Amino acid sequence: MTQPAVSRQVASLERKLGVGLFRRVPRGVEPTAAGAIAIEEARNVLDRLGTLQARMEAFADLRTGHVRISSFPSANTDFVPAAIRRFRDLYPGVEVSLVQGDVAGIRAGDVDLAMLTTWDTAPEEVVTVPLLDEEHWVALSEAHPLASLTTVPLRQLRADSWVEGSHPDCLGPLDILAEALGGPPRVGFTCEDWTGKQALVAAGMGVTIISTLAAAALRPGVVLRPTAPRLPSRGVLAATAPSQARSPATTAMLRVLTDLGASYR
Amino acid sequence: MTQPAVSRQVASLERKLGVGLFRRVPRGVEPTAAGAIAIEEARNVLDRLGTLQARMEAFADLRTGHVRISSFPSANTDFVPAAIRRFRDLYPGVEVSLVQGDVAGIRAGDVDLAMLTTWDTAPEEVVTVPLLDEEHWVALSEAHPLASLTTVPLRQLRADSWVEGSHPDCLGPLDILAEALGGPPRVGFTCEDWTGKQALVAAGMGVTIISTLAAAALRPGVVLRPTAPRLPSRGVLAATAPSQARSPATTAMLRVLTDLGASYR
DNA sequence: GAAAGCCATGCGCTTCATGCATACCAAACC
DNA sequence: GGTTTGGTATGCATGAAGCGCATGGCTTTC
Structure with missing residues (x-):
């Protein structure tokens, strides 16, 4: 800013306030009493x-903020917790919450980032970013007759009892499984959580399908085997608001998730 | 301010700060976490x-401020104190100081308002405002032989002892007095202050000249008489910085002084 | 299905602020 | 005493930024 500009601004301010702020003295200016207070x-x-x-920079620089994530059980097994751990190491000031809610929460403002799979349908107005692709294996008790095979023909599980969850991703698209089995699976148990399902499988009470993400927390006594035919793979996605409506913390979390997803390949 | 202007300003601010401040919801906007803090x-x-x-308005509205006045003894007798009294009644928040210094202090910034007479010379750059005109009388002891006269011929005071002060305004221009007396006055005493001078006069130790302003505090035992020929009148002025460089308090004090001067006529 | 709210954007305009060059003033210096 | 110097105010022209109006797009509501 040049001197004339300052001179004008001061003069204008003095006019607006009705008070002289500087006395013009031989070798420059000197604040008046009012001027000193004004300064x-x-x-x-x-x-x-x-x-x-x-305080705004603290948000932009990720020294503070908040990300609310909604996810699903198999992603919660290991992937999302690992992402949160890495995120908190990078940005300890930013709060992270795992909230109940689905992708619709993004539009409603209740959720910043939603974990999805390609088997879900995402609303039009959210942006989805692919994180990784996961495979599906059949989970058997290590005492199961087929546990010694390297690849399990699905047809041979036709008569087994299946453990399903309430969440739609638990057994994958049932029609595909039914087709491979040669008929609808016989569902012996329904269990919400992976721990319970694996416990049932380990106890020899049935078999189930486990995906890559859920396989990270495999319980002793349970073995995983690829199937013939192969079960379809499934993409895992993160959904957020479009980038201009994203908070810096959400963007950062998205980056952590994509990085972590890349390391899974 | 119209809605589009606000919309732009908010968008611009969000760009500058790198943080979203408002979420766009179906029926309007809603501050984000950062936005709430920003608000x-x-x-x-x-x-x-x-x-x-x-605080600036307090100066402009004369609820605070400071005026430094320099004056001279006869104005200090009654006129300036009365003005200060009236000023403080009007503007109790404004501090008033009587400072040592002369009209040169205005330029130097030590004085805001200087009392002057037409017998003084004022620098070019100050503004002088006439307040009143004062007459001069001869002050005699009430026991003085000429005290009974309504008008005292100055020639008859030729032989009297005169009391002068150190301040140049005390006896006025000496040459005029000398001309009226028919010769230079015989100075018997020199006394700085009006009280002392009047005491000397009351004690019959001499005579002196007293002007209108000083006459306000006339001591018992002293009488004032017009002279023949009349002594010249003298204008009393206030000097300040030019109006654009004047503080509101100085301007107000100047107004009080002119009002009070007008009431003296 | 139509109407009403509400935010964002294109456009044209005005206003404000800035920078450059210069005038002006007083002090300091040779 | 004249000249130089340090510093502020002003004329002028350029440039940018902000505003208002009108409009578009979207959603909710009657």
Whole structure:
């Protein structure tokens, strides 16, 4: 800012306030009593503007903020917790929540980032980013007659009892499984969580399907085997608001998720 | 301010800060976490700006401030104290000082308002405002032989002892007095202050000249008489910086002085 | 299905602020 | 005493930024 500009601004301010702020002395200017107070108060104003900007930068620089993630059981087994762990190491000031809710929560403002699979349908207005592709294996008790095979023909599981979950991704698209089996699976148990399902399988009470993400927390006594025919793979996605409506923390979390997803390949 | 202007400003601010401040929801906007903080801090900034303005208005509205006046003994006798009294009644928040210094102090910044007479010379760059014209009388002891006259011929005071002060305005231009007397006055005493001079006069130790302003505090035992020929009158002025460089308090004091001067006529 | 709210954007305009060059003033210096 | 120097105010022209109006797009509501 050049000197004439300052000169004008000061003169204009003096006119607006109706008070002289500077006395013109031989070798420059000198604040009047009012001017000294004006300088003091102006510093206060600048200080406040500074803290405003600093607090906003804290959001932009990820020293504070909040990300709310909705996810699904198999992603919660290992992938999302690992992402949260990495995120908190990188940005300890940012709060991370795992919330109940689905992808519709993004539009409603209840969720910042939703984990999805390609078997889900995403609304039009959210952006989905592919993270990784996962395979499906059949999970058997290590005492199961077919446990010694390297690849399990699905038809031979026709008579087995199947453990399903309430979440639709638990056994995958049932029609595909039914086709491979040669008929609808015989569902012996329904269990919400992976721990319970694996416990049932380990106890020899049935077989089930486990995907890559859920396989990270495999219980002793349970073995995984590829199937013939192969079960279809499934893409895992993250859904967020479009980039201009995304918070810096959400963007950062998305980056952590894609990085982590890449390392899974 | 119209809605599109606000919309643009918010968008621009969000771009500058790198943080979204409002989420666009179906029926309007809603502050984000960062936006809520920004609003809070913005209120702080506005508060500070408000106090800045309020404190400046306190100067403009004469609820605070400072006037430094330099004056001379006869004006200090009654006129200036009365003006200060009236000023403080009108503007109790404004501090008033009587300072040592002369009209040169205005330029130097030590004095805001200087009392002058037409017998003084004022620098070019100050503004002088006439307040009143004062007459001069001869002061005699009430026991003085000429005290019974309504008008005292100055020639008859040729042989009297005169009391002068160190300040040049005490006996007025000596040459005029000398001409009226028919010769230089015989100076018997020199006394700085009016009280002392009047005491000497009351004690019959000499005579002196007293002007209108000094006459306000006339001591018992001293009488004032017009002279023949009449002594010249003298204008009393106030000198300040030019109006655009004047503080509101100085302007107000100048107004009080002119009002009070007018009431002296 | 139509109407009403509400935010974002294109467009044209005005206003404000800035920078450059310069005038002006007083002090300091040779 | 004249000249140089440090510093502020002003005329002028350029440039940018902000505003208002009108409009578009989207959603909710009657």
